[in-house]
Amino acid sequence: xxxxxxxxxxxxxxxxxxxxxxxxxxxxxxxxxxxxxxxxxxxxxxxxxxxxxxxxxxxxxxxxxxxxxxxxxxxxxxxxxxxxxxxxxxxxxxxxxxxxxxxxxxxxxxxxxxxxxxxxxxxxxxxxxxxxxxxxxxxxxxxxxxxxxxxxxxxxxxxxxxxxxxxxxxxxxxxxxxxxxxxxxxxxxxxxxxxxxxxxxxxxxxxxxxxxxxxxxxxxxxxxxxxxxxxxxxxxxxxxxxxxxxxxxxxxxxxxxxxxxxxxxxxxxxxxxxxxxxxxxxxxxxxxxxxxxxxxxxxxxxxxxxxxxxxxxxxxxxxxxxxxxxxxxxxxxxxxxxxxxxxxxxxxxxxxxxxxxxxxxxxxxxxxxxxxxxxxxxxxxxxxxxxxxxxxxxxxxxxxxxxxxxxx
Amino acid sequence: xxxxxxxxxxxxxxxxxxxxxxxxxxxxxxxxxxxxxxxxxxxxxxxxxxxxxxxxxxxxxxxxxxxxxxxxxxxxxxxxxxxxxxxxxxxxxxxxxxxxxxxxxxxxxxxxxxxxxxxxxxxxxxxxxxxxxxxxxxxxxxxxxxxxxxxxxxxxxxxxxxxxxxxxxxxxxxxxxxxxxxxxxxxxxxxxxxxxxxxxxxxxxxxxxxxxxxxxxxxxxxxxxxxxxxxxxxxxxxxxxxxxxxxxxxxxxxxxxxxxxxxxxxxxxxxxxxxxxxxxxxxxxxxxxxxxxxxxxxxxxxxxxxxxxxxxxxxxxxxxxxxxxxxxxxxxxxxxxxxxxxxxxxxxxxxxxxxxxxxxxxxxxxxxxxxxxxxxxxxxxxxxxxxxxxxxxx
Numbered sequence: 001x002x003x004x005x006x007x008x009x010x011x012x013x014x015x016x017x018x019x020x021x022x023x024x025x026x027x028x029x030x031x032x033x034x035x036x037x038x039x040x041x042x043x044x045x046x047x048x049x050x051x052x053x054x055x056x057x058x059x060x061x062x063x064x065x066x067x068x069x070x071x072x073x074x075x076x077x078x079x080x081x082x083x084x085x086x087x088x089x090x091x092x093x094x095x096x097x098x099x100x101x102x103x104x105x106x107x108x109x110x111x112x113x114x115x116x117x118x119x120x121x122x123x124x125x126x127x128x129x130x131x132x133x134x135x136x137x138x139x140x141x142x143x144x145x146x147x148x149x150x151x152x153x154x155x156x157x158x159x160x161x162x163x164x165x166x167x168x169x170x171x172x173x174x175x176x177x178x179x180x181x182x183x184x185x186x187x188x189x190x191x192x193x194x195x196x197x198x199x200x201x202x203x204x205x206x207x208x209x210x211x212x213x214x215x216x217x218x219x220x221x222x223x224x225x226x227x228x229x230x231x232x233x234x235x236x237x238x239x240x241x242x243x244x245x246x247x248x249x250x251x252x253x254x255x256x257x258x259x260x261x262x263x264x265x266x267x268x269x270x271x272x273x274x275x276x277x278x279x280x281x282x283x284x285x286x287x288x289x290x291x292x293x294x295x296x297x298x299x300x301x302x303x304x305x306x307x308x309x310x311x312x313x314x315x316x317x318x319x320x321x322x323x324x325x326x327x328x329x330x331x332x333x334x335x336x337x338x339x340x341x342x343x344x345x346x347x348x349x350x351x352x353x354x355x356x357x358x359x360x361x362x363x364x365x366x367x368x369x370x371x372x373x374x375x376x377x378x379x380x381x382x383x384x385x386x387x388x389x390x391x392x393x394x395x396x397x398x399x400x401x402x403x404x405x406x407x408x
Numbered sequence: 409x410x411x412x413x414x415x416x417x418x419x420x421x422x423x424x425x426x427x428x429x430x431x432x433x434x435x436x437x438x439x440x441x442x443x444x445x446x447x448x449x450x451x452x453x454x455x456x457x458x459x460x461x462x463x464x465x466x467x468x469x470x471x472x473x474x475x476x477x478x479x480x481x482x483x484x485x486x487x488x489x490x491x492x493x494x495x496x497x498x499x500x501x502x503x504x505x506x507x508x509x510x511x512x513x514x515x516x517x518x519x520x521x522x523x524x525x526x527x528x529x530x531x532x533x534x535x536x537x538x539x540x541x542x543x544x545x546x547x548x549x550x551x552x553x554x555x556x557x558x559x560x561x562x563x564x565x566x567x568x569x570x571x572x573x574x575x576x577x578x579x580x581x582x583x584x585x586x587x588x589x590x591x592x593x594x595x596x597x598x599x600x601x602x603x604x605x606x607x608x609x610x611x612x613x614x615x616x617x618x619x620x621x622x623x624x625x626x627x628x629x630x631x632x633x634x635x636x637x638x639x640x641x642x643x644x645x646x647x648x649x650x651x652x653x654x655x656x657x658x659x660x661x662x663x664x665x666x667x668x669x670x671x672x673x674x675x676x677x678x679x680x681x682x683x684x685x686x687x688x689x690x691x692x693x694x695x696x697x698x699x700x701x702x703x704x705x706x707x708x709x710x711x712x713x714x715x716x717x718x719x720x721x722x723x724x725x726x727x728x729x730x731x732x733x734x735x736x737x738x739x740x741x742x743x744x745x746x747x748x749x750x751x752x753x754x755x756x757x758x759x760x761x762x763x764x765x766x767x768x769x770x771x772x773x774x775x776x777x778x779x780x781x782x783x784x785x786x787x788x789x790x791x792x793x794x795x796x797x798x799x800x801x802x
Contacts, residue, residue, distance in 0.1 A: 024490065024492070027650060028648065066655055137659070137661045138661060138667050138693070139693045139792060142791075142792040143742050143759070148723070148725060149721060150721055150722065151719060151721070154719065158772060188493065188496075190493060190496075192497065196497075200497070200498055203498035204496060204497070205498075205501075205502065205506070205724070206724045206725075207723075207724060207725040208721050208722065208724065208725065209720075209721065209722050213495060213725075214496050214497060214498070254699035254700070256691075256699075257744070257755075257757065258691070258753045258754060258755060259753055260718060260719045260744040260753070260755050261718050261744070261746060261751075261752050261753040261754065261755050262718050262719060262771060262772050262773070263718075263752055263753070263771075263773050263774075264773050265752070265773065265774075266751065266752025266753055268753055
């Protein structure tokens with residue numbers, strides 16, 4: 001077999017994706033029923049049945065719904081009875097970790113067809129209480145404020161000035177809403193217009209510092225399922241051409257917040273930058289902005305979304321701001337980011353980072369419907385974010401045509 | 409007076425006394441203001457489990473004032489507009505204490521839009537208007553018939569229904585030679601269709617008459633799906649039950665000797681960091697190893713107690729305190745402080761004295777932030793609360 005990837009024993013393709021409609025309250029269904037909706041859609045998308053699945057990888061956030069081992073109860077919805085089943089939970093990155101694990105399980109030759117399932121019903125627990133408990137219980141938990149922080153806004157404002165920074169982050173927000181309006185599965189669809197930017201900058205309620213409620217991601221109920229298969233199986237089973245998983249990378253950092261000294265004499269390198277640099281190096285990508293056709297980013301707020309474009313595309317100075325200000329990140333623009341509306345619109349956390357590669361797959365296949373990017377989509381990028389600044393970055397390809405990598 | 413979703417702003421305020429739940433207002437003594445664009449201002453006063461609502465421009469002393477346009481205000485109150493979405497997009501604005509305002513949502517039962525029963529004439533029109541949709545072709549296989557409906561009374565009318573080759577058409581007026589004619593008063597027909605009266609009752613009392621092929625009349629129930637009113641009395645749906653649970657767990661965590669040294673230091677009003685033997689960075693609180701160098705860290709250094717503020721999380725949103733589950737009072741501030749003897753990213757997180765939040769300046773590169781000092785608790789037990797907060801050193 002042609003070894004197209006340095007560490008993979010064989011090629012792996014996505015043959016099916018499924019999502020629920022995401023919303024603030026899915027009180028019409030219980031957890032297994034909700035999970036089943038995504039599983040059913042993924043199986044139908046692939047044109048296969050549960051009999052074809054060898055292994056199920058299931059995950060969500062620990063503590064959010066306070067259910068120990070939800071994969072037991074959820075067996076009703078996942079269909080994992082009698083199959084190998086794993087449960088993973090890595091905070092915000094959970095969904096992306098599920099995807100990477102499924103890829104590893106198939107690439108290693110252990111299983112031929114693996115289904116990754118991520119879910120969350122945020123209305124059934126207490127998200128902030130869950131998140132504050134991620135910090136060490138000896139000290140930091142006492143001071144933690146959950147996922148809400150004004151640090152990124154402070155950073156961007158210090159670097160680019162208050163007016164420009166606030167306007168750019170709100171521009172990013174309105175673009176995400178315009179995308180969400182086109183995605184029938186998106187949770188929050190406000191119908192924002194660009195001429196509301198000034199009003200929103202002034203009037204949206206403040207959460208922490210310059211982080212306002214309009215900037216922050218939603219709390220959603222929803223689930224996502226993605227089916228990955230070996231090259232052989234994909235050719236036999238899938239009713240649509242597979243989308244290939246070229247490579248993925250996960251970078252952790254230690255669990256402390258000793259990154260807030262704001263002194264450029266003591267630089268801090270964030271994991272997004274490290275992940276992007278290493279992933280592109282080993283895949284010979286020198287100009288990611290040129291190379292990729294779509295990016296589904298885990299953007300927990302429009303401040304982070306704005307700021308991280310620079311890290312993920314290895315840009316300099318204010319290039320990332322200009323991409324947003326010139327609406328180049330919109331569907332139809334030079335580098336469409338989150339045609340789905342992203343995390344700000346839809347955030348069932350355990351599913352969120354799995355929706356990223358799932359949406360990128362739809363774009364590459366041309367199946368995204370109203371939020372499909374015009375023109376050919378051959379190279380997709382998807383990211384996950386969680387914990388105390390962890391990064392997962394995933395590369396997806398339409399064709400199995402990339403160059404054999406150079407070994408270090 | 410204009411309406412939104414059939415409801416006036418005045419309806420919401422006017423029904424407040426009827427919707428009030430005294431048990432949810434226990435211990436609350438506050439006034440809340442409402443400014444509804446183009447409609448005026450209202451003041452809600454809650455005291456000793458009682459309430460008053462008055463239309464007035466005098467909103468002084470209200471703990472929270474809500475401003476919204478009539479559509480948003482009514483929409484949120486009747487559940488047609490998501491309150492969080494309205495708040496997020498600024499369509500609904502709150503000055504003052506958002507959490508206090510939150511209490512009012514529990515104080516009132518939800519506003520229910522009074523349902524208007526359709527008139528007999530509206531029912532009749534709806535019944536014949538939906539007949540073609542309710543037709544079941546598979547149940548009418550082989551049937552060829554014409555039914556004339558002669559519905560009497562001022563709200564009645566005349567219709568002909570033709571069923572032929574698996575199709576159904578409804579036309580106004582009576583056919584010349586129907587297979588079956590049904591004659592009934594409009595009110596009785598509506599009652600029959602809504603299941604309020606039985607066909608046999610109407611037939612046996614002569615209030616309804618069938619002429620022609622009576623065996624076909626018996627089939628009507630199979631050929632058409634039952635009428636369900638699109639307005640008015642809805643058939644009862646199964647209630648979806650939601651279970652509420654509260655988990656409360658006692659926990660105790662061993663701190664180990666390294667963290668223990670730090671916590672014991674607090675009892676003596678000392679703040680200890682430890683220093684990596686390789687990269688020389690300080691960690692506060694101290695940690696067993698340096699995660700970057702992967703070596704044990706055994707040297708302790710006393711730092712502070714004063715320092716300069718590098719970052720302040722000025723928090724307006726009241727998140728739960730994970731230690732107590734209680735909602736924190738807002739605004740509050742978590743600060744990242746560079747204690748004397750520390751540099752770069754070696755910051756220490758703690759709270760800032762709440763009444764001094766607005767006076768804190770943040771450091772940036774070489775520029776120092778406001779100098780602060782710890783305020784120690786009288787009784788110190790080796791916990792985060794041994795320092796009450798940091799205050800400006802002046």
